[in-house]
Every structure is written in structure tokens, then in C-alpha cells.
Amino acid sequence: MNKPALAIDLGGTNIKIGLVQSHVIVAQVSLDAHSGSGLQGRLPFIEKAVFNLLVEHNILLSDLAGMGMSVPGIVDSTQKRILSIDRKFGDAPGIDFSAWCDKAFGLKLAMENDARSALIGEWKFGKAQAYDNAVLMTLGTGVGSAAIIQGQLLRGKHFTAGILGGHTIINYNGKDCNCGNKGCVETEASTWCIAGKVKAMEGYTTSKLAEEEKIDFESIFRCAAMGDAVAVKARTESLDVWSACAINLIHAYDPEILLLSGGIMASSETIVPYIEKQVHQHAWTPWGKVKAEAASFPASAALLGAGYLVSNA
Amino acid sequence: MNKPALAIDLGGTNIKIGLVQSHVIVAQVSLDAHSGSGLQGRLPFIEKAVFNLLVEHNILLSDLAGMGMSVPGIVDSTQKRILSIDRKFGDAPGIDFSAWCDKAFGLKLAMENDARSALIGEWKFGKAQAYDNAVLMTLGTGVGSAAIIQGQLLRGKHFTAGILGGHTIINYNGKDCNCGNKGCVETEASTWCIAGKVKAMEGYTTSKLAEEEKIDFESIFRCAAMGDAVAVKARTESLDVWSACAINLIHAYDPEILLLSGGIMASSETIVPYIEKQVHQHAWTPWGKVKAEAASFPASAALLGAGYLVSNA
Numbered sequence: 001m002n003k004p005a006l007a008i009d010l011g012g013t014n015i016k017i018g019l020v021q022s023h024v025i026v027a028q029v030s031l032d033a034h035s036g037s038g039l040q041g042r043l044p045f046i047e048k049a050v051f052n053l054l055v056e057h058n059i060l061l062s063d064l065a066g067m068g069m070s071v072p073g074i075v076d077s078t079q080k081r082i083l084s085i086d087r088k089f090g091d092a093p094g095i096d097f098s099a100w101c102d103k104a105f106g107l108k109l110a111m112e113n114d115a116r117s118a119l120i121g122e123w124k125f126g127k128a129q130a131y132d133n134a135v136l137m138t139l140g141t142g143v144g145s146a147a148i149i150q151g152q153l154l155r156g157k158h159f160t161a162g163i164l165g166g167h168t169i170i171n172y173n174g175k176d177c178n179c180g181n182k183g184c185v186e187t188e189a190s191t192w193c194i195a196g197k198v199k200a201m202e203g204y205t206t207s208k209l210a211e212e213e214k215i216d217f218e219s220i221f222r223c224a225a226m227g228d229a230v231a232v233k234a235r236t237e238s239l240d241v242w243s244a245c246a247i248n249l250i251h252a253y254d255p256e257i258l259l260l261s262g263g264i265m266a267s268s269e270t271i272v273p274y275i276e277k278q279v280h281q282h283a284w285t286p287w288g289k290v291k292a293e294a295a296s297f298p299a300s301a302a303l304l305g306a307g308y309l310v311s312n313a
Numbered sequence: 314m315n316k317p318a319l320a321i322d323l324g325g326t327n328i329k330i331g332l333v334q335s336h337v338i339v340a341q342v343s344l345d346a347h348s349g350s351g352l353q354g355r356l357p358f359i360e361k362a363v364f365n366l367l368v369e370h371n372i373l374l375s376d377l378a379g380m381g382m383s384v385p386g387i388v389d390s391t392q393k394r395i396l397s398i399d400r401k402f403g404d405a406p407g408i409d410f411s412a413w414c415d416k417a418f419g420l421k422l423a424m425e426n427d428a429r430s431a432l433i434g435e436w437k438f439g440k441a442q443a444y445d446n447a448v449l450m451t452l453g454t455g456v457g458s459a460a461i462i463q464g465q466l467l468r469g470k471h472f473t474a475g476i477l478g479g480h481t482i483i484n485y486n487g488k489d490c491n492c493g494n495k496g497c498v499e500t501e502a503s504t505w506c507i508a509g510k511v512k513a514m515e516g517y518t519t520s521k522l523a524e525e526e527k528i529d530f531e532s533i534f535r536c537a538a539m540g541d542a543v544a545v546k547a548r549t550e551s552l553d554v555w556s557a558c559a560i561n562l563i564h565a566y567d568p569e570i571l572l573l574s575g576g577i578m579a580s581s582e583t584i585v586p587y588i589e590k591q592v593h594q595h596a597w598t599p600w601g602k603v604k605a606e607a608a609s610f611p612a613s614a615a616l617l618g619a620g621y622l623v624s625n626a
Contacts, residue, residue, distance in 0.1 A: 074599055084599035133470040149469060156462060156567025157446040158600040164564035167597055170485045172501075172557040181560060181595040188485075244485040247494060251477035252565040254469025282494040284480055286387055286397035287471040 003065035005310040006050060006107065007303040009114065010071050012088060012141045015042065017049050018300070019057065020068075020307030023125035025300055027057045038091040047104045066108040067101050068306030070117035072142065076159055077313070080111045083159065086142075086178060110309035113163045115144035116153060118295070120305030122259055123148060126296030135165075135255040136295065137246060138262035139271070141191045142166050145245075147253040154253070162253070166190070170244040185245040189238035191216055191263065198234050207231065221267040239271065243278035250283045250290050261295035268294040316378035318623040319363060319420065320616040322427065323384050325401060325454045328355065330362050331613070332370060333381075333620030336438035338613055340370045351404040360417045379421040380414050381619030383430035385455065389472055390626070393424045396472065399455075399491060423622035426476045428457035429466060431608070433618030435572055436461060439609030448478075448568040449608065450559060451575035452584070454504045455479050458558075460566040467566070475566070479503070483557040498558040502551035504529055504576065511547050520544065534580040552584065556591035563596045563603050574608035581607040 004021040015033050019026040029049050034042060054061065073085030073092070082092040101109040112120070119128065119136040128134040132151040138144040145165025147154040154162035166186045167179050174183025178192075187193050195215040204210055207230035212219040217238070223231035246258055258279065260272055276292035283290060295301055317334040328346050332339040342362050347355060367374065386398030386405070395405040414422040425433070432441065432449040441447040445464040451457040458478025460467040467475035479499045480492050487496025491505075500506055508528040511517060520543035521536040522528055530551070536544035559571055571592065573585055589605035596603060608614055 074597075084597070149467070149474060154462070157569065158567050158598065160564070160598065160600075161462060161567035162565075164597060167564055168481070168561050169483050169557040170496075172483045172553055179597045181597060183483075183557070240485055244482040244496070248481050248561065251473070251480055252475075254471050254474035256470065284387075284397070284477060284492045284494060285471065285473065287473075 002311050003063060004059070005065045005307040006067040006105070007307040007310075008046065008067065008069045009117070009302045009306065010039075010069065010089075011114075012072060012086065015046060016300075016303060017046065017053060018303040018307070019053065019059065020303055023304060025303060027053055028300075028303070029053050039089045040091050040095060043095075043100060043104075050105065061105055061107065064105075064107060066110065066310040067105060068110045068112075068117070068308070068310045069097065070112060070114040070302040070306040072114045072144070074160055074163070075111055075113045077110070077112050077155065080109050108310070110306065110313045112306065112309055113144075113146070113159075114138070114302045115146040115163055116155075117303075117305035117309070118261055118297075118301035119146035119148060119259070120153065120308055121297055121301030121303070122261075122295050122305075124308050125304055126301060127259055127293055128257060131256050133253070133255045134257050134259065135249045135253050136259045136261060137165060137242070137249060139190070139242060139260065139265065140263035143185045143190050143242075143245060144262070145249055147249070147255065149253055165245055165249050168245055168248045170241060170248070185241055189241035194220065194234065194238065198230065201230050201233060203230050209234075217264045217267060221270060235270075239274045240278070242271070243275050243282075246275050246279055246292065247283045250279060250285065255290060257291045257293065259293055259295040261298045261301060265294055265298045268298075315624050316376060317372070318378045318620040319380040319418070320620040320623075321359065321380065321382045322430070322615045322619065323352075323382065323402075324427075325385060325399065328359060329616060330359065330366060331616040331620070332366065332372065333616055336617060338616060340366055341613075341616070342366050352402045353404050353408060356408075356413060356417075363418065374418055374420065377418075377420060379423065379623040380418065381423045381425070381430070381621070381623045382410065383425060383427045383615040383619040385427045385457070387473055387476070388424055388426045390423070390425050390468065393422050421623070423619065423626045425619065425622055426457075426459070426472070427451070427615045428459040428476055429468075430616075430618035430622070431574055431610075431614035432459035432461060432572070433466065433621055434610055434614030434616070435574075435608050435618075437621050438617055439614060440572055440606055441570060444569050446566070446568045447570050447572065448562045448566050449572045449574060450478060450555070450562060452503070452555060452573065452578065453576035456498045456503050456555075456558060457575070458562055460562070460568065462566055478558055478562050481558055481561045483554060483561065498554055502554035507533065507547065507551065511543065514543050514546060516543050522547075530577045530580060534583060548583075552587045553591070555584070556588045556595075559588050559592055559605065560596045563592060563598065568603060570604045570606065572606055572608045574611045574614060578607055578611045581611075
């Protein structure tokens with residue numbers, strides 16, 4: 001049995017910290033990301049949370065194989081540097097994470113993009129296990145992706161291959177995206193854009209959504225299920241955007257299976273069949289049909305993948 | 314010096330036949346594709362043209378290394394079968410090309426998708442020579458693509474990886490495409506769709522384009538240069554569609570260089586700088602800027618690549 005690894009999943013809202021052994025998350029704790037104020041200032045809180053977790057579970061640093069870190073940005077997994085990330089973690093590219101990890105814990109570090117980490121988690125322990133050709137799409141604050149082609153995790157020369165599915169242009173006359181592009185999947189259907197999009201819709205002020213405390217996919221799917229016209233429109237448009245993203249990923253990487261993951265997957269019973277139907281109708285796959293399935297570990301695959309990378313980078 | 318190879322580039326309009334030695338096309342001839350009536354009926358004409366070419370250049374079949382064939386469709390390069398192709402060559406998936414090649418010429422066969430063949434030609438002999446990470450985009454009757462990632466030509470499990478850039482959705486509410494998808498690059502800006510698109514534009518009947526014998530990119534770019542408003546609109550929209558395709562390919566495959574090729578490249582002095590500017594403004598490439606350049610051999614790279622594959626499949 002491998003030694004357990006410390007795994008950190010850096011999210012825009014929460015920072016998850018786990019002790020991971022193979023496919024098992026032995027212990028887990030979550031911190032607010034407070035990402036408006038950068039990442040450097042959160043590192044001492046991460047250290048404290050790690051030590052609390054270790055003490056609580058009676059584990060020594062010397063029992064650990066190392067630390068794996070999953071990051072929502074473009075990551076140089078060789079140099080263990082963040083190359084580009086949303087401005088909420090604007091200071092992250094300047095941080096030497098290897099030095100920090102060594103100083104704080106005496107551990108070696110593995111670091112990877114979060115969607116790639118999640119796909120590794122699914123590939124080694126979840127629904128992608130039987131496949132050498134798989135794509136993962138994460139739907140949440142942003143839209144992420146990752147690909148495995150013929151048994152190789154796709155990284156590319158500058159570490160961007162496979163992970164920019166959310167920044168595929170699916171509406172070339174669309175709005176500007178945070179990334180500098182326009183008409184990206186993320187600008188058309190993601191948690192960060194959806195409230196603004198809904199509020200601009202005709203009929204919004206008299207819709208059920210106008211009475212909601214928060215406009216997000218939870219309230220949209222709930223109001224749509226009650227027949228609210230604006231919510232139904234927002235749901236359909238979002239499902240069509242994600243389906244277009246899924247088809248573009250399939251056309252790009254030629255997978256056997258497409259796994260869907262991320263925060264929005266609480267509504268997976270609506271999302272997965274819709275996307276699968278669109279994929280089966282519209283993707284050009286003369287060999288057969290790509291399976292579309294909800295991921296095995298929509299909330300924890302990135303921790304499992306980051307843990308795996310510690311001993312298998 | 315390698316033996317020369319016979320190379321065939323199967324196009325929708327013309328079938329090019331060449332004798333290729335390394336980067337040199339020793340001799341070349343072209344046949345009408347007559348593709349409305351399928352491919353099987355054209356094979357005897359190809360045979361005849363090959364024998365004429367050999368006699369004319371005093372070359373024996375035994376002097377040849379083999380035959381390489383470049384095909385505008387999804388190709389199983391291992392089994393040498395066409396898996397899917399536009400309906401104009403509807404009978405092609407049923408043809409056993411290896412058997413035909415052996416029977417007609419006693420030669421072994423290599424077979425590959427046309428954009429992949431062209432990228433191989435550019436990679437071995439043209440502008441992609443210095444790169445291990447390159448994407449090619451062909452603009453013509455359709456829009457094709459191919460990718461090399463870290464020194465490997467991307468094929469994928471079912472031979473579709475890299476080549477479906479023209480079937481990336483860039484307008485998710487767009488029109489149906491021949492491929493079964495909708496809002497593809499090809500349905501928005503390619504030779505097969507552009508006349509219909511222009512004729513539906515407001516002001517068409519009084520535009521210069523209405524007086525043209527043929528509406529294609531040649532007449533559109535020419536009339537746009539004279540300031541015709543409809544032509545300018547068609548030109549700008551097409552350039553924006555191709556730019557979106559280019560950015561999507563760059564996001565998907567992480568290349569250092571993007572080569573532009575195909576029939577439309579007669580207007581390359583307008584097309585290449587426009588796409589490069591869009592790529593530099595909008596592609597998310599924190600490492601630097603992707604070069605965009607016209608291919609070295611826009612008309613013959615597929616022949617060179619097909620010839621190369623004969624001895625290096």
C-alpha cells in the first residue's frame with residue numbers, strides 16, 4: 001500500500017485539504033478561499049489546517065508520501081509554477097510552491113491543473129478506468145476540461161493542451177470573456193456569467209427567478225422544473241452551450257467516454273442525458289457513440305488525482 | 314536517396330497524381346474528380362493517368378517505393394480504409410484500396426487524411442520543420458485541420474483527433490452542417506456554403522457580387538477590395554469565423570505555429586495577418602504568441618506528405 005498523500009484542491013470558493021490513500025479520502029477539511037485577497041495570505045491558514053488534520057488523525061508528516069496540489073489555472077507541472085490564473089488569485093504565479101511545501105512540511109510537491117487532476121482521479125479510480133481515451137468536462141464557477149489520448153494525459157508543450165475547453169469559442173459574435181477571448185463557453189453558461197445573462201433576458205423582472213435570493217444553476221433548474229419561462233430558456237441555452245462544448249471536445253480529442261463533473265452536477269439527472277443526446281445526434285463519430293456519464297467523484301476526483309500524482313508524477 | 318513514390322491527392326474537384334521524391338514533385342498530373350458519380354468509377358482513369366505519367370518520365374513501377382494517398386475524410390491509416398467522407402464520394406468506404414493498389418500497380422499503399430498529409434509535408438519539408446508542436450488549418454471547399462503535439466502526429470483511437478477543426482461549433486445556434494452537426498466552421502465560412510450565405514444577405518441583389526458569374530472567395534475578396542458593402546461584410550464574417558477556428562485549434566492543441574493552407578490562400582496577404590492579429594489578441598497563451606503563417610506548399614503539401622508516408626508510415 002502506498003503511503004498516504006496530502007492533497008489540496010484550490011478552488012475559487014473553497015480550498016479543500018485531504019489525506020488521500022489510493023482511492024480513499026481518509027480525512028478532509030475545507031477552508032474559505034477568500035480569493036479576493038490573493039493566495040499568499042492564505043498559505044499560513046492552509047498550513048494550520050494541515051497540521052490540525054494530521055494531529056486529529058494521528059498522522060505524522062513523515063508518514064506522508066508528499067503533497068499534491070490541484071489548481072484552477074494553467075500549471076507548469078514540471079517547474080511547479082502557476083502560469084496563468086483568474087485574477088482572484090492574481091499573486092499565485094509569483095509563488096514558489098515547492099519552496100513553501102518544503103519549508104512548511106518538508107514534503108515534495110506535485111502540482112497540476114484541476115480538471116487534469118480530476119480526470120486522473122477518474123482514470124485511476126473512477127469511471128474512466130477502463131478507457132485509454134477519455135475527456136472530462138467540469139461545469140461550475142468556470143468550465144474546465146482535460147483529455148487522455150491513447151493512454152497519455154494530454155499536457156502540450158506549454159501545458160495548455162486539453163484544459164481550455166471552457167475557452168472554446170462557441171459563439172464567435174459573443175461577449176468578451178475574462179480570459180481575453182470572446183464568445184467562450186464560460187461567457188455563455190457558467191456560474192460566474194449566468195446571473196448577468198438571466199437578468200438581461202426579456203421577462204426577467206416578472207419571472208420566478210427575480211424573486212430568488214441568488215440566481216445560479218440550482219435556482220434556474222428548480223424554477224425551470226416549475227415551468228418558469230425565463231428559467232426554462234436559461235436552462236435550455238446553458239444545456240445547448242455545454243453540449244456544443246462537449247461535441248467540440250469530442251471532435252478535438254476522439255475519446256470513447258465523456259465524463260461530466262463539477263458543482264453544477266447536482267442537476268446531473270437533467271444535464272447528462274441532454275448532453276448525451278446532443279452528442280449522439282451531432283458528433284461526427286463514424287466508429288460508434290461516445291458515452292456521456294456523470295463522473296464517479298464529482299466533488300473529490302481532483303483530490304484523488306492530486307494524491308495519485310505525488311507518487312506517479 | 315529514397316526511391317520516388319506515387320502520390321495521389323483525392324480532392325472534391327480534382328484528383329492530383331504526382332511522382333514525389335523527398336520534397337520534390339518530379340512530375341504531376343491532374344484529373345477531374347467527377348465526384349458526383351463516386352470513386353470506384355474513377356479508379357481506371359487514375360490507373361491510366363499513372364501509367365501515362367510513368368511512361369512519359371521513363372519510370373518503371375519497380376522504381377517506385379509505393380503509393381501514398383491523401384483523402385478528404387476520416388481515414389483508418391492502419392487498415393487503409395475510408396471510414397467517412399462527404400457523400401460526393403459515397404462509395405469510397407466500401408473500396409479496398411490496398412487490394413486495388415496491389416492489383417493495378419503491385420505497390421504497397423499508405424493512406425491518410427488530407428490535412429494530416431499536408432501537415433506532414435510541411436513538417437518534414439516546409440515551415441513546420443523546426444517545430445514539434447504545430448497545427449495546420451486548410452481553407453477551401455471545406456475547412457480541414459491537423460495537429461502535431463510534442464513530436465507526434467495526432468490521430469486518436471478512431472482516427473478523428475486533430476482533423477475535425479472545420480467541424481468545431483463556433484455558432485451554437487447556427488445552421489445544419491453536412492456532417493450532422495450544426496454551427497460548424499464549415500457552415501459559416503467555406504467554399505461550399507459561402508454563395509448561399511451571401512445571397513441571403515441584405516443588399517445582395519444590388520451589390521457587385523450579384524453581377525459576378527460565381528460567388529466564391531475570389532470574387533468576394535476582389536469586390537470587397539473595391540469597397541462593395543456586401544462583399545466587405547462577407548469577407549469580415551469569414552475572417553472572423555476562421556479566426557475563431559484558429560483560436561479553438563490553438564486552445565485545443567497548444568502549438569507553437571499555425572500554418573494556413575488550402576485553395577482560399579490566393580488571398581493569403583489579407584487572411585494571414587487578420588487571423589494572426591485575432592490570435593495574438595484573443596488566444597490564451599501565457600507563454601508567448603503563436604506564429605501564424607501561410608504554408609510553404611499550399612497546393613502540394615498533401616502530395617509531399619502522402620509520398621513521405623510511403624517510406625515512413
